[in-house]
Amino acid sequence: MTSVTAPASxxxxxxxxxxxxxxxxxxVFERDGVSTDVLDDISLEVGDGEFVCLLGPxxxxxxxxxNVIAGFISPTKGQxxxxxxxxxxxxxxxxxxxxxxxxxxxxTVEGNxxxxxxxxxxxxxxxxxxxxxxxxxxxxxxxxxxRELSGGMKQRVEVARxxxxxxxxxxxxxxxxxxxxxxxxxxxxxxxxxxxxxxxxIVFVTHDIDEAVQLSDRxxxxxxxxxxxxxxxxxxxxxxxxxxxxxYLSLRDGIFDAIGLAHKV
Amino acid sequence: MTTLTRSRxxxxxxxxxxxxxxxxxxxxxxxxxSGTNVFPSPLAxxxxxxxxxxxxxxxxxxxxxxxxxxxxxxxxxxxxxxxxLLLGWYPAVAQVVNPVIQMLRxxxxxxxxxxxxxxxxxxxxxxxxxxxxxxxxxxxxxAMNGVRNVPSMYxxxxxxxxxxxxxxxANVVFPAALPQMLVGLRIAVGIAWLVVVxxxxxxxxxxxxxxxxDARNSGKRYDLVVAAMLLIGLIGLVLDLGFRRTEKLKSxxxxxxxxx
Numbered sequence: 001m002t003s004v005t006a007p008a009s010x011x012x013x014x015x016x017x018x019x020x021x022x023x024x025x026x027x028v029f030e031r032d033g034v035s036t037d038v039l040d041d042i043s044l045e046v047g048d049g050e051f052v053c054l055l056g057p058x059x060x061x062x063x064x065x066x067n068v069i070a071g072f073i074s075p076t077k078g079q080x081x082x083x084x085x086x087x088x089x090x091x092x093x094x095x096x097x098x099x100x101x102x103x104x105x106x107x108t109v110e111g112n113x114x115x116x117x118x119x120x121x122x123x124x125x126x127x128x129x130x131x132x133x134x135x136x137x138x139x140x141x142x143x144x145x146x147r148e149l150s151g152g153m154k155q156r157v158e159v160a161r162x163x164x165x166x167x168x169x170x171x172x173x174x175x176x177x178x179x180x181x182x183x184x185x186x187x188x189x190x191x192x193x194x195x196x197x198x199x200x201x202i203v204f205v206t207h208d209i210d211e212a213v214q215l216s217d218r219x220x221x222x223x224x225x226x227x228x229x230x231x232x233x234x235x236x237x238x239x240x241x242x243x244x245x246x247x248y249l250s251l252r253d254g255i256f257d258a259i260g261l262a263h264k265v
Numbered sequence: 266m267t268t269l270t271r272s273r274x275x276x277x278x279x280x281x282x283x284x285x286x287x288x289x290x291x292x293x294x295x296x297x298x299s300g301t302n303v304f305p306s307p308l309a310x311x312x313x314x315x316x317x318x319x320x321x322x323x324x325x326x327x328x329x330x331x332x333x334x335x336x337x338x339x340x341x342x343x344x345x346x347x348x349x350l351l352l353g354w355y356p357a358v359a360q361v362v363n364p365v366i367q368m369l370r371x372x373x374x375x376x377x378x379x380x381x382x383x384x385x386x387x388x389x390x391x392x393x394x395x396x397x398x399x400x401x402x403x404x405x406x407x408a409m410n411g412v413r414n415v416p417s418m419y420x421x422x423x424x425x426x427x428x429x430x431x432x433x434x435a436n437v438v439f440p441a442a443l444p445q446m447l448v449g450l451r452i453a454v455g456i457a458w459l460v461v462v463x464x465x466x467x468x469x470x471x472x473x474x475x476x477x478x479d480a481r482n483s484g485k486r487y488d489l490v491v492a493a494m495l496l497i498g499l500i501g502l503v504l505d506l507g508f509r510r511t512e513k514l515k516s517x518x519x520x521x522x523x524x525x
Contacts, residue, residue, distance in 0.1 A: 070425070072421055089424075090424050092425065092427040095425055096416050096422070096425050098421075098422065101416070101418060102418045102419070102422050104422075104440070104519070105519035105520075106440040106441065106519065107516070115426060115436075116426035118428075145516070145519065146519070147517075165426060171350070186303070250442070
């Protein structure tokens with residue numbers, strides 16, 4: 001069932017417009033005279049409205065890859081194009097969602113969600129904030145400060161803050177990593193609901209195989225450092241996904257095998 | 266007192282007052298039983314204080330001390346906060362300037378008194394200058410470190426939303442660094458209040474510090490010395506409490522672990 005496909009053909013089968021294209025990304029970090037290869041010649045494509053997971057072991061460089069795509073660091077070699085335009089820095093059309101720690105603790109929920117809306121009129125700003133407060137289910141907490149919220153609620157604030165500026169892409173870097181397992185499951189469902197409502201292109205970094213298979217259209221499996229693309233797995237199961245279905249399990253097990261993990265603990 | 270047992274309303278006031286009362290009693294009986302005729306009893310101090318108030322001198326001296334602290338401190342804030350923001354924002358500048366700052370910082374402001382007198386003579390300006398020096402370094406250093414310690418995530422988030430550098434400074438870096446800056450401001454006001462007394466003892470002819478030294482020199486009025494000391498303590502306490510209140514503001518409380 002698992003299919004190893006080149007990125008281009010994977011997109012062709014879905015007939016999606018290419019949103020993002022990374023070509024030959026190499027990243028070498030120099031530190032104290034020692035150079036470390038982090039990314040080794042990574043090329044990938046993401047279609048418009050697609051949900052893609054970058055999956056790999058901790059420290060493999062997937063976060064670095066996401067930072068390159070988002071324009072926070074420029075690669076040693078290669079380039080990223082989004083909508084045909086070369087990425088040279090961060091842009092508010094593509095918002096990076098950190099773990100919950102990225103919410104501004106000095107602002108209320110409202111202040112955080114409205115943070116990127118400084119160029120709107122006050123009325124529009126109010127309206128936009130109210131819309132996204134509702135979308136992430138934080139009604140009644142508009143005036144609360146982050147320290148008064150749970151981890152899951154803070155994560156909602158971050159997602160809402162990102163969505164409020166109406167970006168066309170979201171980059172999520174292990175956004176649910178710090179949450180407990182129950183909250184994490186709920187948040188995955190919420191993210192899918194929001195994605196289906198707003199149809200943003202999402203690149204999601206995770207080291208959790210189940211998370212990747214539950215959420216994404218395609219899983220890009222990366223090797224340990226220096227990271228290469230090991231394989232790309234299409235997850236052609238419609239949402240909501242039955243996580244005990246044979247198809248889900250076989251896709252999941254295929255990735256377990258690819259990474260070289262045993263199925264028994 | 267653990268956070269689990271909620272204290273009753275009166276408790277935070279009654280116990281400290283009781284401690285103070287016990288101390289007064291101890292003081293009173295120590296003076297009585299030791300038979301000293303130099304050190305004043307609480308009652309004598311109270312009478313000395315009443316004398317001062319009647320003469321109108323007390324309010325003038327308190328006003329003078331507070332005015333000097335206010336000017337010196339405000340000047341230090343006006344220079345120290347922007348300076349610290351700048352140094353924290355441009356690490357290259359900090360690298361050049363910081364060694365000099367860190368060398369000047371440990372010099373006690375008291376050691377500057379002779380220099381202040383040479384520069385400004387005996388009077389208000391010398392004291393203001395000394396208070397400026399005393400409060401400037403903690404304010405500058407805390408602002409610089411506050412900016413440096415802003416998690417890179419906040420800056421990146423700010424950049425991601427397309428903030429210009431000046432907006433990033435005003436809307437992200439400044440509020441993120443504010444709790445640490447406030448710690449510096451609070452430390453500085455404490456030091457400023459310590460230093461004004463020392464400065465007035467030597468470089469001034471009015472103020473609470475001058476009162477201490479003058480009461481001793483002209484007629485060994487130790488009742489007035491102790492009265493001035495108590496007033497200095499009391500005003501210092503009030504200044505500190507004022508700062509503590511700001512730490513309770515919700516938009517700042519996140520930066521202070523123990524304030525809840």
